[in-house]
Amino acid sequence: MTKNLICIVGPTAIGKTALSIEVAQHFNTEIISCDSRQFFKEMNIGTAVPSEEELQLVKHHFIQHKSVKEPYSVGQFEKEAIDTIEKLFKDHDVLVLAGGSGLYMQAITRGLDDFPEIEPEIRQTLNKRLQHEGLENLQNELRQLDQTAYEQIEIDNPHRVIRALEVTLGSGKPYSSFLSKSSVKRPFETIMIGLVADREIIYERINRRVDLMFEEGLLEEARAVFPYKHLNALNTVGYKELFRFIEGEWELDFAISEIKKNTRRFAKRQLTWYRKNDQIQWFDHDTPSPLINREIENQIKKPA
Numbered sequence: 001m002t003k004n005l006i007c008i009v010g011p012t013a014i015g016k017t018a019l020s021i022e023v024a025q026h027f028n029t030e031i032i033s034c035d036s037r038q039f040f041k042e043m044n045i046g047t048a049v050p051s052e053e054e055l056q057l058v059k060h061h062f063i064q065h066k067s068v069k070e071p072y073s074v075g076q077f078e079k080e081a082i083d084t085i086e087k088l089f090k091d092h093d094v095l096v097l098a099g100g101s102g103l104y105m106q107a108i109t110r111g112l113d114d115f116p117e118i119e120p121e122i123r124q125t126l127n128k129r130l131q132h133e134g135l136e137n138l139q140n141e142l143r144q145l146d147q148t149a150y151e152q153i154e155i156d157n158p159h160r161v162i163r164a165l166e167v168t169l170g171s172g173k174p175y176s177s178f179l180s181k182s183s184v185k186r187p188f189e190t191i192m193i194g195l196v197a198d199r200e201i202i203y204e205r206i207n208r209r210v211d212l213m214f215e216e217g218l219l220e221e222a223r224a225v226f227p228y229k230h231l232n233a234l235n236t237v238g239y240k241e242l243f244r245f246i247e248g249e250w251e252l253d254f255a256i257s258e259i260k261k262n263t264r265r266f267a268k269r270q271l272t273w274y275r276k277n278d279q280i281q282w283f284d285h286d287t288p289s290p291l292i293n294r295e296i297e298n299q300i301k302k303p304a
Contacts, residue, residue: 003089003188004300007105008098009274010195011267013205014285017050019195020098021058022289023296027094030059032081034108035099037236039077040068042225045218046238048209061088068225068233078107082186089188094300102273111184118170126162126169138165145169148176152273156262159232191299192280193292196271201285206263210256213238222246237262 006027008020024031033039037047041064049064061084066072085108088095097108106112130138138161143150145168153160153175164175171178197205222242228234229243238259245255274280281299283292 001093002300003092004094004191005085005109005186005188006094006096006191006193006296007109008096008193008195009102009105009280010100010285011202011270012100012263013048013209013267014195014197014202016098016100016195017048017054019193019289019292020096021050021054023193023293024058024096026289026293027092027096027296029092029094029096030061030088031096031098032085032088032108033060033062033099034077034081034097034101034104036074036077036101036104038063038099039066039072040064040233041066042068042228043221043233043236043239045213045216045221046236048213068228068231072233074104074107075112077104078112081108085188095188100270102270109186109190111186113179115167115178116171118166122170123162123166126165130158130162135161138162141165142168142175146174146176149174149179152176152179152269154266154269156237156265157235159235190279191296192277193296194274194280194282195285195287196282197285202267203264206267207260210238210260210263214256218242219245219252237266 006023008016008023010016020031035047037043038049039062040047043049044064050060055063062077062081085095097105099105126138135156135158138158139150139155142155142161142165146164149164149168153164155161167173167175167178218238219242222239223246225234225239226243226246229239234240234243241250241255241258241262244250245252250258281295
């Protein structure tokens, strides 16, 4: 029988966790998380990790299985996740893949893009420039050299910006020209389900989620991981803004407003990424899950 991987996508705070659990329960199966922010056990509140109650409803994989002190690449995730998926498909005909990291989802469904080898000196130079010139200068250079990459990558993540510049400068071709060139044939069919809402609703849900995170102790969590703030895993929305408050650079109210603003920007980039994929079937965020499950069943029954 054909195996099916149901991918639940959409912008942050749209309701992917709740829907993925309801879909997994309907199909009596398990969930693979591809949310790169939720891999790390030290980051809980600020990454909106599913609650203990939610984790008990359905078996989840790749949730808080690493420490921020352990380097963990998308390539490592691809290998480990594909191994896990192959094992789970021995007992299940359907699995659920959920999360807001488009690159990590693409690594599972299509494989990673094939980039050229780049001289290591280029990255070393860019890292020095980051220290002395700041991220904004590198962002502006990438925008001039490769507008497409500038609009698609996590532009607030120095690691991503340096990677895009490194490939562009080292190859003489835009970073974006290497994207979506490869597609590995996987031994399963992919069904893409997207959740969406009007921009005002998405922004309202984001603001509400950030307020709730602070009620649950986000500031205390940020203080606990502050000694590791130099690590790439912690260079993410919700933590990097609070680090500037902890260091005395910002007032707390301003840090909170910046978290909300940067999360809205993140949601916008997520939607830009997903809207390039014409395989996604979009549903309004408040569509009852039985209707979505029925559509998934119809797609599973379609002849290949």
